[in-house]
Amino acid sequence: MPPPLDLAGDVVDLLRALIDLESVSGNEAAIADQIESALRPYGHLEVIRDGNVVVARTQAGRAERVVIAGHIDTVPIAGNVPSWVSGGGEETIVWGRGACDMKGGVAVQLSVAAAVTEPTRDVTWIFYDNEEVEESRNGLARIAREQPDYLAGSFAVLCEPSNAGIEGGCQGTMRAEVELTGVAAHSARSWKGHNAIHDAAVVLGLLADYEPAQVEVDGLTYREGLNAVKITGGIAGNVIPDRCTIEVNYRFAPNKDAAQAEAHVREVLAGFTVTVTDVAVGARPGLDQPAAAEFLAAVGGEPAAKFGWTDVARFSAMGVPAVNFGPGDPMKAHADDEFCPAADVYSCREALLRWLGPAN
Amino acid sequence: MPPPLDLAGDVVDLLRALIDLESVSGNEAAIADQIESALRPYGHLEVIRDGNVVVARTQAGRAERVVIAGHIDTVPIAGNVPSWVSGGGEETIVWGRGACDMKGGVAVQLSVAAAVTEPTRDVTWIFYDNEEVEESRNGLARIAREQPDYLAGSFAVLCEPSNAGIEGGCQGTMRAEVELTGVAAHSARSWKGHNAIHDAAVVLGLLADYEPAQVEVDGLTYREGLNAVKITGGIAGNVIPDRCTIEVNYRFAPNKDAAQAEAHVREVLAGFTVTVTDVAVGARPGLDQPAAAEFLAAVGGEPAAKFGWTDVARFSAMGVPAVNFGPGDPMKAHADDEFCPAADVYSCREALLRWLGPAN
Numbered sequence: 005m006p007p008p009l010d011l012a013g014d015v016v017d018l019l020r021a022l023i024d025l026e027s028v029s030g031n032e033a034a035i036a037d038q039i040e041s042a043l044r045p046y047g048h049l050e051v052i053r054d055g056n057v058v059v060a061r062t063q064a065g066r067a068e069r070v071v072i073a074g075h076i077d078t079v080p081i082a083g084n085v086p087s088w089v090s091g092g093g094e095e096t097i098v099w100g101r102g103a104c105d106m107k108g109g110v111a112v113q114l115s116v117a118a119a120v121t122e123p124t125r126d127v128t129w130i131f132y133d134n135e136e137v138e139e140s141r142n143g144l145a146r147i148a149r150e151q152p153d154y155l156a157g158s159f160a161v162l163c164e165p166s167n168a169g170i171e172g173g174c175q176g177t178m179r180a181e182v183e184l185t186g187v188a189a190h191s192a193r194s195w196k197g198h199n200a201i202h203d204a205a206v207v208l209g210l211l212a213d214y215e216p217a218q219v220e221v222d223g224l225t226y227r228e229g230l231n232a233v234k235i236t237g238g239i240a241g242n243v244i245p246d247r248c249t250i251e252v253n254y255r256f257a258p259n260k261d262a263a264q265a266e267a268h269v270r271e272v273l274a275g276f277t278v279t280v281t282d283v284a285v286g287a288r289p290g291l292d293q294p295a296a297a298e299f300l301a302a303v304g305g306e307p308a309a310k311f312g313w314t315d316v317a318r319f320s321a322m323g324v325p326a327v328n329f330g331p332g333d334p335m336k337a338h339a340d341d342e343f344c345p346a347a348d349v350y351s352c353r354e355a356l357l358r359w360l361g362p363a364n
Numbered sequence: 365m366p367p368p369l370d371l372a373g374d375v376v377d378l379l380r381a382l383i384d385l386e387s388v389s390g391n392e393a394a395i396a397d398q399i400e401s402a403l404r405p406y407g408h409l410e411v412i413r414d415g416n417v418v419v420a421r422t423q424a425g426r427a428e429r430v431v432i433a434g435h436i437d438t439v440p441i442a443g444n445v446p447s448w449v450s451g452g453g454e455e456t457i458v459w460g461r462g463a464c465d466m467k468g469g470v471a472v473q474l475s476v477a478a479a480v481t482e483p484t485r486d487v488t489w490i491f492y493d494n495e496e497v498e499e500s501r502n503g504l505a506r507i508a509r510e511q512p513d514y515l516a517g518s519f520a521v522l523c524e525p526s527n528a529g530i531e532g533g534c535q536g537t538m539r540a541e542v543e544l545t546g547v548a549a550h551s552a553r554s555w556k557g558h559n560a561i562h563d564a565a566v567v568l569g570l571l572a573d574y575e576p577a578q579v580e581v582d583g584l585t586y587r588e589g590l591n592a593v594k595i596t597g598g599i600a601g602n603v604i605p606d607r608c609t610i611e612v613n614y615r616f617a618p619n620k621d622a623a624q625a626e627a628h629v630r631e632v633l634a635g636f637t638v639t640v641t642d643v644a645v646g647a648r649p650g651l652d653q654p655a656a657a658e659f660l661a662a663v664g665g666e667p668a669a670k671f672g673w674t675d676v677a678r679f680s681a682m683g684v685p686a687v688n689f690g691p692g693d694p695m696k697a698h699a700d701d702e703f704c705p706a707a708d709v710y711s712c713r714e715a716l717l718r719w720l721g722p723a724n
Contacts, residue, residue, distance in 0.1 A: 175552055177551075177552070177602070179601055190671075190672060190695075191537075191589060191591055191593055191613045191615060192535055192537070192589070192615050192671040192672040192673065193587075193589075193671050193672075194576070194589035194591050194615070195576075195587065195589070199571075199572070199591055199592060201568065201591075201592040201593075201594075201595050201610075202568055202571050202572035202591070202592060203572070204564070204565075204568055204595070205564075205565050205566075205568035205569040205571075205572050206565075208561065208562055208564055208565035208568065209565040209569065211559075211562050211565075212559070212562040212563070212565050216554070216555075227553075227555065229551060229552070229553075229554035229555070231551055231554050231559055231561075231562070231604055232559060232561040232562060232597075232598070232605070233551055233561075233598050233599075233600070233601050233602070233603060233604070233605060234561075234597065234598030234601070234605070235561050235564070235595050235596065235597045235598060235608065236595065236596055237592075237594065237595045238592070238593050238594030238595060238611065239593075240593070241539055241593050241594070241611065241613055241642075242537070242593070242613065242672075243593060244591055244593070245592070245593060245594070248595065250561075251598065251601065253551045253601055253602065255551060255552050255554070282601075311550075311552040311553050312550060312552040312553075312602075313552065335550075
């Protein structure tokens, strides 16, 4: 058994302890047990265990409730557990799987949850599983279906890495397949066939020439993108290919719904056989909501648009404005040399304390 | 044990018996045993067994020697063994794996080898293994390396399917890879990367617009072709791909050597990273050689250019002019519904008898 998590100690030590608890998606039971055990002693928190999701909420009778969520799973280990540190003092860097995505955020959540015994607004802390895998396993999605009341609130913060700044909303993402068909033939008699891979020239030309829009939504600018992310075609070295498939990924601003996004992709690729295989709409940043104002003031700095799709969209879909706010550079998420600056962890903790009320 | 092959009986019955002896590449021992045993009783033939290659040659002291070769392996079975027949009389069709490629030709070889005890020209009959697999296993290539004297002659006939007509020489074939490199990035921030799949638009456009030459060589017209036969690119649905590979197949007329073929591909795809992965030069038809004249007269009809690469090129490389001549439609080679018209088998047998001397 690893030692219990010490929520009252240094938050960077807590981050390292969390990294050292391996929790690749599907294997979150041990870390969920530890989180649950560490939170239970705090009398100001109602702790609920639901599968490998842990919910801890204050019931201080405040007029407002906010939700602060983070996932406890990571992508697979790549020789980067246990954690290690480099530098020192204000330059300390914590390295290891999950340092950035997103055990830095989870450490901040746990530390603040323990510290703020008398919050200025009621808080629901959510620690969930299976964020790094397919949608159908996502712990937050499951809670949204089965226990939507756990997610109720006037504003939500998702502690995904954002360089300790606010990244509002998120873009939507759509995947579609463009299917090109030809006529197979022996490549020694190519004129008897029709080469489906050659036909891809036109589709890829349209994508290469595509000029993505920059769309302002609620004061933040979202930069779109339409890209081929996969191409496959060909059967054998002596056969004119009768099939070529191009997978396209459209990242779209959160002012578009799924139908509008699909219409746009079909317009760009007019004349080709397009099948939408996957779509997740984005989330408006919601920074114009009253609930967000005090959070912005507590954090300071200029909010930016979030480009990657995150679970903030689940809150948005439930009518709860949500932002990303957490330590670490999102560009290092999933990298083998994933890391998190200790300074980010401290500054995120301080910001949440300013927003939620003084530490006990 | 299957019944012994009856070389003195009906040649179409012999074809069916050969089909029923499964001989997918690598598994030719049983059929080679049967061929060897069936040929041994014929005193006019010197029979040599070398691995799964069987050589049978007359030693009648004629001024001229010709080589007549065929492979005894097939591509994998596809529910098409044992053989069956449809139609009847002159419309009889024999169905089954190898019917076309090329047990029809092997049946003709065996039947004529047994029948012509006093040939007008000496004949070396070759039955070889592993034609349908990689070059390094090819039985004829091995004999060319280890026992080149077995292949000596003034003219060679390869009994590959040619609709019972003469198909002269063969085209060369070259495979090359075009490698496109970009810069990976998260697809939500596509402007931070460079999409290698999009760059394929230019390469595929060049190939789609390419106008292949028609080249006359020794009186036959070869139609070339330059085609993408495979394309792969992309890592994941949310990553801008940093790599895309296009495999190209160039089929070129037999007046070009490997260096000329490579220079042409590099000229068409100038500016791109091209790596030649495989090349096999073609074979000139050689129908202007004196040795070919009597064969042409015996077969009759108009010779045509052979488009697919065949082992005639091995004879050509050794300075022996060679043609393809065998029963069955080459377009049905490797097809699950592979078949051979009985009429083709009979007419090929008759043509060889006219050329080599009367049956005993």
